[in-house]
Amino acid sequence: MDIVRRTDGAFHWEGVPIREYKHEGTAPFRDVTRQVLFEPEGLPAQLRYFEVAPGGWTTLERHEHVHAVMVIRGSGQALVGDRAYDINLHDLVSVPPMTWHQFHAAPGEALGFLCMVAAERDRPQLPADHEIDAIAKPLKRA
Amino acid sequence: MDIVRRTDGAFHWEGVPIREYKHEGTAPFRDVTRQVLFEPEGLPAQLRYFEVAPGGWTTLERHEHVHAVMVIRGSGQALVGDRAYDINLHDLVSVPPMTWHQFHAAPGEALGFLCMVAAERDRPQLPADHEIDAIAKPLKRA
Numbered sequence: 001m002d003i004v005r006r007t008d009g010a011f012h013w014e015g016v017p018i019r020e021y022k023h024e025g026t027a028p029f030r031d032v033t034r035q036v037l038f039e040p041e042g043l044p045a046q047l048r049y050f051e052v053a054p055g056g057w058t059t060l061e062r063h064e065h066v067h068a069v070m071v072i073r074g075s076g077q078a079l080v081g082d083r084a085y086d087i088n089l090h091d092l093v094s095v096p097p098m099t100w101h102q103f104h105a106a107p108g109e110a111l112g113f114l115c116m117v118a119a120e121r122d123r124p125q126l127p128a129d130h131e132i133d134a135i136a137k138p139l140k141r142a
Numbered sequence: 143m144d145i146v147r148r149t150d151g152a153f154h155w156e157g158v159p160i161r162e163y164k165h166e167g168t169a170p171f172r173d174v175t176r177q178v179l180f181e182p183e184g185l186p187a188q189l190r191y192f193e194v195a196p197g198g199w200t201t202l203e204r205h206e207h208v209h210a211v212m213v214i215r216g217s218g219q220a221l222v223g224d225r226a227y228d229i230n231l232h233d234l235v236s237v238p239p240m241t242w243h244q245f246h247a248a249p250g251e252a253l254g255f256l257c258m259v260a261a262e263r264d265r266p267q268l269p270a271d272h273e274i275d276a277i278a279k280p281l282k283r284a
Binding site: 004006038089095 | 143144145146147148149151153155179180182183184185186187189206207208210212214220222223225227229230231232233234235236237238239256258259260
């Protein structure tokens with residue numbers, strides 16, 4: 001891996017592919033990309049960059065592994081547990097184990113965030129259809 | 143820990159103490175602060191934020207553990223191995239094992255960067271006095 005990987009000023013990095021957030025059809029989401037910035041040998045963690053297009057959202061899910069998040073672009077809302085939080089540039093978000101969570105971009109602005117996770121981690125769980133409305137209730141719908 | 147910790151817009155975060163970079167006198171450095179943003183239970187890594195004041199620098203050191211770095215404020219230079227790299231907003235820097243490295247802020251601008259490391263890691267080694275000039279040779283001195 002190159003020692004320094006530069007940005008193009010638009011949240012793309014040299015040598016870092018822009019990946020599908022998840023495979024289409026495996027879970028509900030809208031307009032999200034994923035870039036794995038660091039997964040170094042000898043460091044049991046990854047640093048990823050997710051970008052949610054204006055008005056988009058990540059999958060509503062929970063898992064045992066924790067997320068350590070920093071917003072580095074735009075603003076939006078983070079649903080974590082039973083509350084929705086407005087989030088802005090450089091805010092930090094901690095997602096505890098087995099806590100429902102979802103990230104929403106503001107209607108007019110992309111939301112980009114870093115997410116540190118353990119390299120070894122469990123697979124996300126999705127809510128049953130009948131649970132979704134109750135879990136997502138704290139969100140201010142655009 | 144709070145779910146969301148906000149910034150004051152100046153790279154300080156709610157509930158995150160601004161720490162000494164290292165103890166004075168233990169190693170050479172100038173005008174550096176350290177904030178530990180995330181060290182979550184169950185995640186074997188930390189995310190820290192270092193800020194180097196204009197014209198300042200971190201300690202020239204090496205160690206077995208790797209550093210995964212993203213610039214989130216300002217610009218400067220990273221000395222890694224036998225090269226110095228200009229670094230700017232959102233550039234990524236990988237510091238391999240046992241590689242001499244040092245971060246320098248530009249003369250007129252603070253340099254702030256995130257650094258992901260393993261939670262368990264070895265202590266840095268410092269160069270002998272007679273080695274420093276040769277290691278630091280690639281730097282453009284201000």
